[in-house]
Every structure is written in structure tokens, then in C-alpha cells.
Amino acid sequence: MKPAELAFVIVLVVVNLAGGFGLSRPIARLLGRVTGKPDRFFRYFAMLVGIYLLECVAFPAGMATQVFSIGLAFVWGMVFGLWLRGRASSDKVLKASLFVALYTSLPTASFGILLLAAKLLSGSDVLSAAEGTAFGIPYFVPWPLTTILGFCSALVIGTVVFKTLITTGEVSLLVHLGGKPPAEL
Numbered sequence: 001m002k003p004a005e006l007a008f009v010i011v012l013v014v015v016n017l018a019g020g021f022g023l024s025r026p027i028a029r030l031l032g033r034v035t036g037k038p039d040r041f042f043r044y045f046a047m048l049v050g051i052y053l054l055e056c057v058a059f060p061a062g063m064a065t066q067v068f069s070i071g072l073a074f075v076w077g078m079v080f081g082l083w084l085r086g087r088a089s090s091d092k093v094l095k096a097s098l099f100v101a102l103y104t105s106l107p108t109a110s111f112g113i114l115l116l117a118a119k120l121l122s123g124s125d126v127l128s129a130a131e132g133t134a135f136g137i138p139y140f141v142p143w144p145l146t147t148i149l150g151f152c153s154a155l156v157i158g159t160v161v162f163k164t165l166i167t168t169g170e171v172s173l174l175v176h177l178g179g180k181p182p183a184e185l
Contacts, residue, residue: 004118004122008114008115008118011114012110012111012114015110015114016052016056016106016107016110019052019106019107019110020049020052020053020056020106020107021049023103023106024045024048024049024052024103025045026099027044027048027096027099027100027103028041028042028044028045028047028048029041030095030096030099031044031048031096032044033088033092034084034087034088034092034093034096035084035087035088036087036088048100048103051076051100051103051104052103052104052106052107054072055069055072055104055106055107055108056107058071058072058107059107059108059111066108066155066158066159066162069107069108069159069163070159070162070163070166072104073101073104073162073163073166073167073170074166074170076100076101076104076167077097077166077167077168077169077170077171077174078170078174080096080097080100080167080171081097081170081171081172081173081174081175082174084096084097084171084175085174085175085177085178086178090172090175090176093171093175094168094171094172094175097167097168097171097172098164098168100167101163101164101166101167101168102160102164104163104167105159105160105163105164108155108156108159109155109156109159109160111155112152112153112155112156112159113152113156115148115152116148116149116152116153119135119148124148126147126148126149126152127147127149128147128148129143129146129147131147131148132146132147132148132150132151133146135148135151137151
């Protein structure tokens with residue numbers, strides 16, 4: 001592994017550790033308020049860190065195709081929708097699900113942002129289709145996406161938008177369908 005690649009991996013790991021552990025604290029507190037059980041902070045914190053680690057594994061497993069990462073959005077929408085419905089107002093539940101959706105988008109978004117930054121720092125022409133093809137972006141992809149900037153932008157924006165829409169949409173459906181809340185978590 002080249003020194004630049006090693007540096008990229010180290011920065012990516014540090015950013016994801018900081019994001020995974022740092023952002024799980026406020027979201028765990030929010031979940032404690034939504035469920036009415038703030039004393040379960042460490043349980044929610046551990047649950048969120050586990051979710052984050054699973055998201056970190058899903059991204060490379062899908063080889064940047066987002067299949068597993070987007071698939072997990074359906075899982076989190078179902079889990080959080082069934083768990084939180086009937087526990088608080090729908091506004092509070094949807095707010096919590098929005099933060100969870102954004103939180104689960106961070107592993108992929110951080111990769112896209114750091115990759116773009118690394119390419120810019122290395123002097124790559126991020127607007128060149130030839131540079132994108134040399135990077136590994138297939139030639140049949142439409143022009144704006146054949147560039148490194150287009151690829152990274154689509155990766156970040158697509159992940160955040162799709163995961164947020166899927167997770168919060170599913171939670172919204174389950175909350176508005178109502179019903180008796182499931183067993184305690």
C-alpha cells in the first residue's frame with residue numbers, strides 16, 4: 001500500500017470513529033427523550049454504535065454500489081418505526097428517525113468527501129472524464145458522473161437523500177398506521 005493510500009485509510013478510519021462515537025451520544029439522548037427512558041442512554045449508545053459499524057461494513061461490501069447501504073435504510077426504517085410508534089408524538093419520532101438516517105449515511109458520505117479531498121490534494125483533475133475513467137469509473141456512465149467530482153457528489157448526495165427518504169418515510173408510514181407499541185427495548 002502506498003503512503004498516500006495508507007494516509008487516506010487512516011484519515012477515513014479516524015473520521016468514522018469520531019463520527020460514529022461522537023454523533024451517537026446526542027442521538028442516544030434524543031432516543032431516550034423520545035422513548036421516555038433517558039436512563040437507557042448506554043443501551044441506545046451501544047445500539048447506535050453497532051448500527052454505525054454495520055453501515056461501515058455495508059459500504060465496502062457493496063463495492064460503492066450502495067446496494068447494502070440503501071438496503072439497510074429499509075431495515076432501520078422498519079426497526080425504528082415499529083419500535084418508536086406510540087411512544088411519543090409523530091413529530092418527535094420523525095425527528096429522531098431523520099437524525100438516525102443522517103447518522104447512518106455518514107460512513108458513505110465521509111468516504112465520498114474524503115476521496116474527493118484526497119484527489120484534489122494529489123493534484124488530480126476532478127472534472128476530467130479521462131481522469132475518472134483512469135480512476136475506475138465506467139466509460140458508459142453519463143458525463144457529469146464520469147468525473148471524480150460527479151462520482152463523489154452522486155455518491156454522497158444519493159446516499160443521504162435515498163437513506164433519509166427511505167428511513168423517515170418508512171417510520172412515518174408505521175407511525176401513522178398506529179397500533180400498539182412493541183415490547184420494550
